[in-house]
Amino acid sequence: MPVQSEFRSRISLSLWHFSQLNSYIGIRRKVTESNSFGKGVGKVAARDEIADGFELVTGAPCQASSGVAHPPGCVENMIAESTIETSAQPAARFKAMLCQPEPVLALAPMQDITDYAFLKVISGFGGADFYVTEYFRVHSASTIQRPFLRCITENPTGQPVIAQLAGRDLEAIARTARELQEYPIAGIDFNLGCPAPIVCRKRAGGALLRELELVDAILGTLREAVTIPLTVKTRVGFDGAGELDELLPVLAKHSLDMVVIHGRTVKQLYRGTADYEAIAKVVRGLPCPVIANGDIDGPQKALNVLRETSAHGLMIGRAAIRNPWLFAQTRQAMRGEPLHYPSGREVAEYLRQLYVETTPAFLGPRDQIDKFKKYLNFIGPGLPCAAEFLYEGRRMATREDLDALLAKYLNHDESLTLVAGASVEAANKSITFEKGWR
Numbered sequence: 001m002p003v004q005s006e007f008r009s010r011i012s013l014s015l016w017h018f019s020q021l022n023s024y025i026g027i028r029r030k031v032t033e034s035n036s037f038g039k040g041v042g043k044v045a046a047r048d049e050i051a052d053g054f055e056l057v058t059g060a061p062c063q064a065s066s067g068v069a070h071p072p073g074c075v076e077n078m079i080a081e082s083t084i085e086t087s088a089q090p091a092a093r094f095k096a097m098l099c100q101p102e103p104v105l106a107l108a109p110m111q112d113i114t115d116y117a118f119l120k121v122i123s124g125f126g127g128a129d130f131y132v133t134e135y136f137r138v139h140s141a142s143t144i145q146r147p148f149l150r151c152i153t154e155n156p157t158g159q160p161v162i163a164q165l166a167g168r169d170l171e172a173i174a175r176t177a178r179e180l181q182e183y184p185i186a187g188i189d190f191n192l193g194c195p196a197p198i199v200c201r202k203r204a205g206g207a208l209l210r211e212l213e214l215v216d217a218i219l220g221t222l223r224e225a226v227t228i229p230l231t232v233k234t235r236v237g238f239d240g241a242g243e244l245d246e247l248l249p250v251l252a253k254h255s256l257d258m259v260v261i262h263g264r265t266v267k268q269l270y271r272g273t274a275d276y277e278a279i280a281k282v283v284r285g286l287p288c289p290v291i292a293n294g295d296i297d298g299p300q301k302a303l304n305v306l307r308e309t310s311a312h313g314l315m316i317g318r319a320a321i322r323n324p325w326l327f328a329q330t331r332q333a334m335r336g337e338p339l340h341y342p343s344g345r346e347v348a349e350y351l352r353q354l355y356v357e358t359t360p361a362f363l364g365p366r367d368q369i370d371k372f373k374k375y376l377n378f379i380g381p382g383l384p385c386a387a388e389f390l391y392e393g394r395r396m397a398t399r400e401d402l403d404a405l406l407a408k409y410l411n412h413d414e415s416l417t418l419v420a421g422a423s424v425e426a427a428n429k430s431i432t433f434e435k436g437w438r
């Protein structure tokens with residue numbers, strides 16, 4: 001069945017289910033609940049939600065959020081089917097999110113990291129408010145890359161997912177955006193910051209910051225092509241933050257719904273530190289919500305960046321691989337609540353889960369462990385014995401080696417900040433919460 005008509009029939013089915021469910025099930029605002037690890041702030045699973053931040057409150061015909069199979073006709077199954085699979089619902093939910101007074105927290109897109117399996121794991125730890133896919137490569141002959149679609153069609157997070165595009169071909173960009181809009185995405189994000197040579201050599205991603213006329217044309221084309229939110233993720237310039245004076249008017253022209261700004265130039269790659277003054281300039285210079293990104297490695301840093309930049313929210317990348325509790329911790333810090341720091345054992349459990357989900361059996365044992373090392377490289381630096389952990393981690397050859405590594409370094413109940421060199425005592429002392437800090 002063509003995608004569009006399949007979605008249409010799902011909508012009518014879904015609306016029927018929704019009206020049936022409404023007649024005997026109460027609806028209340030979505031609440032936070034314990035996640036599968038029993039601690040921290042959790043997100044309710046996608047199947048427990050039916051519309052903009054609402055959660056079904058069932059009697060007890062079946063167990064919500066348990067992950068167990070449910071008998072036919074069970075309310076849980078009807079809820080699963082009631083997911084409306086077009087972009088309209090997630091887009092509306094994302095738009096509502098951008099209007100809320102509390103800062104929004106997003107997981108940064110990371111090529112080869114933020115795939116379906118990773119989103120599934122991280123969202124179980126009280127994850128982000130919204131997610132962005134790895135970039136869909138767009139060129140004259142491109143088709144939608146199926147593996148990336150899984151984050152959208154089987155969205156494991158229960159939160160809005162935005163599809164990111166990278167390319168420079170106007171026609172192909174419009175075609176891809178229109179095609180993606182047929183899937184349940186919350187918006188289209190245009191990549192205007194990627195510094196990777198493979199992207200920049202094709203004069204896409206961050207390289208486009210040297211061709212603002214083309215950027216102007218691309219954003220105009222995208223704005224016309226889609227009715228859902230249009231966002232941009234960019235850097236403070238190609239060579240220097242002085243280029244913002246020319247970039248901001250171009251971005252301001254296209255009624256963007258949100259801009260994410262990484263406080264580095266393209267030339268810097270990941271060197272140096274993020275420039276929060278430049279991010280603050282972007283916040284002041286654009287009429288849309290601006291999300292700050294770059295080097296946010298802990299809840300105190302998150303509060304500092306929000307204060308320094310007055311950004312509408314934060315996007316966190318590498319530190320979230322190391323510390324999937326970071327989103328929940330940041331929310332706790334924003335509310336002035338005590339923070340949950342995971343114990344060594346909890347971190348080990350996270351790593352075991354990450355291994356199981358991200359290294360499918362078909363890879364074979366050696367490739368599985370080699371694939372897992374890419375995550376360890378991000379995680380190791382936040383651990384107390386970082387150098388030894390990484391040295392031994394990089395030499396693992398089997399799953400048994402991983403178990404031995406975790407037993408050696410993380411088999412304890414001591415709390416960890418997962419910020420390089422920061423003890424829990426010092427971290428707690430430095431958290432300063434002020435009401436109305438935004």
Ligand SMILES: Cc1cc2nc3c(=O)[nH]c(=O)nc-3n(C[C@H](O)[C@H](O)[C@H](O)COP(=O)(O)O)c2cc1C
Nearest residue numbers: 108109110111134135233262294295296316317318
């Ligand atoms: C491995 C890796 C892959 C990335 N892939 C993407 C990408 O596909 N699209 C994008 O816009 N940014 C990408 N980025 C940049 C991040 O989204 C983010 O802007 C950057 O890491 C800075 O944030 P952080 O300091 O919180 O990690 C990537 C970064 C890393 C480390």
